[in-house]
Amino acid sequence: MLNFDFYAPARILFGKGEEKRIGELLKPHAAKVLLHYGGASLKKSGLYDTVVTSLTESGIAFVELGGVKPNPRLSLVHEGIALCKKEGVDLILASGGGSVIDSAKAIAMGVYYGGDIWEVYEKGAAVEKALPVATILTIPAAGSESSGDTVITNEEKQLKLGYGSPRLRPLLSIMNPELFFTLPKNQLANGVADMMSHVFERYFTNTTHTDLTDGLCEVTLKTLMKNALLAGGDMQNYDAWAELGFAGTVAHNGLVGMGRAQDWACHGMEHELSAIYDVAHGAGLAVLTPGWMQYVYKDNINMFVQFAVTVMGVEGSYRDPGAIVLEGIDRLRGFFGRLGLPATLADLGIGGDRLEEMAKKATGAAFSRERPLGGLKKLHWQDVLAIYTLVK
Numbered sequence: 001m002l003n004f005d006f007y008a009p010a011r012i013l014f015g016k017g018e019e020k021r022i023g024e025l026l027k028p029h030a031a032k033v034l035l036h037y038g039g040a041s042l043k044k045s046g047l048y049d050t051v052v053t054s055l056t057e058s059g060i061a062f063v064e065l066g067g068v069k070p071n072p073r074l075s076l077v078h079e080g081i082a083l084c085k086k087e088g089v090d091l092i093l094a095s096g097g098g099s100v101i102d103s104a105k106a107i108a109m110g111v112y113y114g115g116d117i118w119e120v121y122e123k124g125a126a127v128e129k130a131l132p133v134a135t136i137l138t139i140p141a142a143g144s145e146s147s148g149d150t151v152i153t154n155e156e157k158q159l160k161l162g163y164g165s166p167r168l169r170p171l172l173s174i175m176n177p178e179l180f181f182t183l184p185k186n187q188l189a190n191g192v193a194d195m196m197s198h199v200f201e202r203y204f205t206n207t208t209h210t211d212l213t214d215g216l217c218e219v220t221l222k223t224l225m226k227n228a229l230l231a232g233g234d235m236q237n238y239d240a241w242a243e244l245g246f247a248g249t250v251a252h253n254g255l256v257g258m259g260r261a262q263d264w265a266c267h268g269m270e271h272e273l274s275a276i277y278d279v280a281h282g283a284g285l286a287v288l289t290p291g292w293m294q295y296v297y298k299d300n301i302n303m304f305v306q307f308a309v310t311v312m313g314v315e316g317s318y319r320d321p322g323a324i325v326l327e328g329i330d331r332l333r334g335f336f337g338r339l340g341l342p343a344t345l346a347d348l349g350i351g352g353d354r355l356e357e358m359a360k361k362a363t364g365a366a367f368s369r370e371r372p373l374g375g376l377k378k379l380h381w382q383d384v385l386a387i388y389t390l391v392k
Contacts, residue, residue, distance in 0.1 A: 001209050001259035008253045010146040011172040014246065018174045019050055019136050022093070023058030025172060026134060030091035033134075034084055035064040036104045037095045042066070042138070045182060051095060051136065063087045068096060071153045071160060071274045071281070072103040074118055080107035081117065084131065091171070094135045098142020098194075104133050105150035105168045121152055121161040130165075135173040140180060140245040141191030141282060143198055143252025145173035153275055159361070160275035162267075175249070177241035185232060189339035190282030192228040195248045196221055197285040201264045202257035203307070204293075204376050206300055214306070216256045221311050223247045225335060232339065265374030266292050269384055272358035279348050286341035287348060290333045291391035296377040297325050303376070304328065345392045352392055359384035 013021070026033060035051065042048045055062050065080050084092070084107060094104035108131040110117035119125045135145045144150070148169045151162040183191075203217040224247050230240035250256065269292070270284040297304040305321045308314040308328025316324045333343060342348050360366035363373055365381040372378040379387070 002207055002261065004258045006254060006258050007166060008146065008169065008255065010169045010253070012146060012175060012249060013172060014175045014242075016176055016178055018176050019047065019179065020054055022051055022134070022136060022174060023054035023056070023060055025174075026055070026060055026091060026093065027058045029132060029134075029171060030060060032061040032063070032087065032089050034080065034087070034089045034092045034104075034107070035062050035095065036068065036080065036092055036100055036107070037064070037066050038068040038097075038100050039066065041182075042095055045138075045179070047095060047136070047138065047179065051093070062093075063089065068100045068103045070099050071278055072099040072106070072151075074106075074152055074154045074156075077103055077106040077110060077117060077152060080104075081110035084111045089131065091132045091134060094133060095138065097137070097139030097191075098144040101133070101135050101137075101142065101144035101170070102150040102152060104135070105130070105144070106152050107131075108133050108168070109163075109165075118152075118154055121154075121163050122159075124163070127163075127165055127167060130167045132171040133168070135170050136179070137173060137175045137245070138179045139183060139187060139191060140175075140241070140248040141187075141194045143195065143248050145170060145175065146249045146253040149252075151271070158275050160271040162271075175245050177238050177245050180241045180245065181236045183235070185235070185340065186280075188228065188231055188235070189286075189336075189341050190280045191248070192224055192244065192339060193282035193286040193289075193336060193341055195244070195251045196224055197266055197282075197289060198248075198251040199224075199256060200289060201267060202260065202262050204263055204300070204303055205260045206303075206376055207260040210260045213256055213258060213260055216250070218307075218310050220247050220250055220256060224251075228339060261375045263375040265377075265379050268362050268373040269358075269387065272362045273345075273348065273350065276354060276358065277348065277350050279350070283342055283348060286336045287343060287345060287391050288387065290329050290336075291387050293329050293332070294326070295383070295387050295390060296374075296379075297329075298322075299377040301325060343391075345388065350392075352389075355388040355392065356381075356385055359388060
C-alpha cells in the first residue's frame with residue numbers, strides 16, 4: 001500500500017425532502033448565490049420552484065444561469081464567470097448532474113483566476129481560490145457532488161480536459177433518490193457505466209497489499225450492478241436509487257483509491273470521443289472499458305482474474321487464467337448490453353476516419369508532448385489506436 005492523504009470534507013445530506021432545506025443550509029455561507037442548472041427538466045419536475053422558495057424564505061438573493069449541456073461547454077463557463085463578477089455572488093448552487101456541477105466548479109475557479117479559465121485545464125495552472133459550491137444532485141453518475149474534480153469541453157478546439165483540486169470539493173451536497181425517479185433509462189445506464197468506471201480506474205492497479213480498498217471496490221461494483229437492474233425494472237424504486245446514488249459518491253470521493261496507483265486511461269481515451277462526437281460519457285466508457293481490459297490484462301493477469309471471479313462470478317480452472325479473464329470481460333459486456341449500452345464505436349455513430357487523430361490527442365502526441373495514458377500499463381498513441389480499433 002502506498003502513502004496517501006485522504007481529505008473529503010463534502011457534507012452529504014441524504015434522503016427524502018432534503019432539498020427543501022437548501023435555503024437554511026446555505027444561509028450561514030452566502031447572501032447571494034448563482035443558481036446553475038441545465039434545461040427545462042428542473043422546472044418541469046418542480047425542483048426549481050422548491051429551490052427558489054427555500055432560498056427566498058431564507059432571505060438569500062439569487063441570479064440564475066441555465067443551459068448546461070452534457071459535456072459542459074467552456075462558452076457557458078465564461079458567461080457564468082462574468083455574471084458572478086457582475087452580481088457579486090458568494091456561492092454557486094448547482095442543481096443537476098455531473099455536467100452542471102462541473103460547470104459550476106469551473107465558474108467558481110474562474111471568478112478569482114486572473115486569466116482565461118481554460119488555462120487551468122490546458123496547462124494545469126494553479127488555482128489558489130474558488131467560490132464555494134453546493135449541489136442538489138438530480139443524476140447519480142459523475143460523483144462530482146463530493147469530488148474535487150471537474151471536466152470541461154472547449155467546443156472550439158474540440159478538446160475535453162479535466163482538472164482537480166481540494167478547493168473544488170463541494171461545501172455540501174443534497175441527495176434525495178426521489179429526484180432520480182423521472183430519469184430516462186439511457187441516463188440510468190450511462191450513469192452506472194460512469195460510476196463503475198470511476199471504480200475500475202482505481203481498482204486495476206499494480207500496487208499490492210490493498211485488501212481493504214480491493215474489497216471496497218468490489219462491493220461497490222456489485223452494488224452498482226445489482227441495483228442498476230432493479231432500478232431499470234422499476235424506475236421509482238427508492239431503495240435501488242438510494243444504493244446507486246450513495247455508491248456513485250463512494251466511487252469518486254477518493255476513498256476506494258487510497259494507497260494504490262490509479263489508471264485513468266479509459267477516461268483519457270473517452271474524452272476524445274466526447275470532445276469530437278459529443279457522445280454521452282458513460283456510453284463511451286461502456287464501449288472502451290472492455291476493450292481496454294482485453295488489451296492490457298496480460299500485464300497483470302492476477303488482478304483481472306480477481307475481478308472476474310470476485311465481481312463477475314466466473315468459475316473455472318486457475319490453470320487457465322486467461323480463459324477466466326476473458327469470460328469476465330464477456331460478462332461485463334453482457335451486463336452493459338442488458339442496460340442497453342453500446343458495444344462498439346459504430347454503435348455510437350463513430351467511424352474509423354479520426355481514430356489516429358484521437359489517439360494522438362489523447363496522449364498529447366498531436367501537440368508534440370506525448371505523455372502515455374494509464375498506470376497498470378502505459379499506453380502510447382499506438383496502443384490507444386489499437387484499443388480504438390479493437391472496439392470500432
